[in-house]
Amino acid sequence: SMADVQAELSRYPQPKESGSIDEIAFLKQAIIMVYQFQYKEAAAKLAEVLRANRYNYIAWLWYSRIVGKTESILKTLGEAQRWGNADREVLQENKRNRALLVAAPATVKRCPICWTVLVDNPACCSYCKAQLKIHEGEFSKPASQDYIETAVTRLEKVQKFDPKNVHVAYCLALGYFNLDKIERALGFLRVAARYSPGVASYQQAVHILETLLARQESTASARPAAIQPARAASLPKAGQKSILVIEDSPTSRKVISMVLTREGYHVVEASTGADGIMLAGEVIPSLILLDIMLPDMTGFDVLPRLKDMPHLQQVPVIMLTGKTGSADRMLGIRAGSSEYLTKPFNPQKLIEIIKKYL
Structure with a gap:
């Protein structure tokens, strides 16, 4: 959507509008096309931006991500750095790709995760370490997800x-x-x-x-029943506050449940967004802990559905994630979350935040 692209563009200084075209609008359209893998159409839009303003380093950066010829990548990356030499993303992308392009063939592909150049058809990306093909057998998980x-x-x-x-x-x-x-x-x-x-x-x-x-x-x-995702097996005691934990990781759920139980809270657990929504309709939690990355939907999808329930409209929701990006934090806040906590976190920090609301 345009709102998502606006969040993407907000990381860069906004270009001035040209007298002939609206650069911001054209950039938004081009980025959407890149995300849809419509590279030919995106290239045409970016070319129009650059014809109107060759100093637009954002357009040069995105153009560099969709061209396949090594010579063209080097040129567009060079232009992006020439006019955006204070931009961290531009500098990082130049640094990691130029070293690979030195020995690259005439045309190359890019990692769909981080835009890094792929040389010699590797099994995984040299930068983000993501596997580039679905296959059988064991493989090392990416160091950073x-x-x-x-x-x-x-x-x-x-x-x-x-x-x-x-x-x-x-x-x-x-x-x-x-x-x-x-x-x-x-x-x-x-x-x-x-x-x-x-x-x-x-x-x-x-x-x-x-x-x-x-x-x-x-x-x-074959695992012991104790480590399966738990349901609301019991009701809270009189005066005891309930916390709904929607988290797909059994380890994270177990740790969070232990910490909250030790503090005297009644804990209800869900391992998927659908389960969390269902349980939220059955219980009246005092607070909800909501992971962003769930197996069936994202926390951003779950949150509006929770807030649609009349009994949950004033219930604080703390979103949990392994990501630190400000754009995601803003998405969570706009969707109605009260706090945004980055994992891994100190258990005491979690308790301090919970006590702000309970």
């Missing part, structure tokens, strides 16, 4: 208004595969396979994920 979570959040917003976009669906599947959320990855991969039935690699990837999911479910069913 921030890039992947950011990409997944961005692509899910695009997928909502372009649900049949096969490239978006596949990249979402790849992102969730890297996050080890196999069921979510499989859902998006089936979308890609449905709209492109002739692509054998999609069908093969579906089979791989179905096998992995069956293996995970088999392992989960």
Whole structure:
């Protein structure tokens, strides 16, 4: 949506409007096209911006991300740095890509997660370490998942208004595969396979994920019942305040539950957005802890549905995330959250924030 692109553009100084075109509007349209993998159309829009104002380094940066020729990437990155040499993102992207482009062939591809140049068809990105293909077997998880979570959040917003976009669906599947959320990855991969039935690699990837999911479910069913996601097994005692915890990580839920129980709170747990919404309709929590990255939807999707319930409209919601971006923080606040807490966090910090509202 335009609101999401506005958040993207807010990280840069706003360009002046040209006498012939509205650069901001054209940039918004171009960025949406890039997110939809409509590179030819995006390039045309960016070219119009640059013809009107060759000093617009934002346009040069985005242009560099969608061209495939090594020579063109070097030129556009150079222009972005020439006119935006104080911009951190421009400097970082130049630094990591120029070193790779020295020995690159005439044309290259880019990592769909972090825009890094891919040389010699690698199995994973040299920068964000994301796996670039869905496959069987073990692999090292990315050292930092921030890039992947950011990409997944961005692509899910695009997928909502372009649900049949096969490239978006596949990249979402790849992102969730890297996050080890196999069921979510499989859902998006089936979308890609449905709209492109002739692509054998999609069908093969579906089979791989179905096998992995069956293996995970088999392992989960063999675990002790104590570590399964908990339901509201008991009612709070008289005067005891309840906290609804919507968090997909069993480890995080267990730690949070222990901390809250020790402080005297009654805890209700949910491992998915759907479960959280259902439980929120059955209980009257005094406060809600809501993770942003859930297996079936995002916290940004869950929050408005919680606030639609009359008995929850005044209930404080604290959003939990591994991301530190200000844009995501603003999205949470606009959606109605009271606080935005970055993981990992000190348990005492969590209690201090909760006590601000209870």
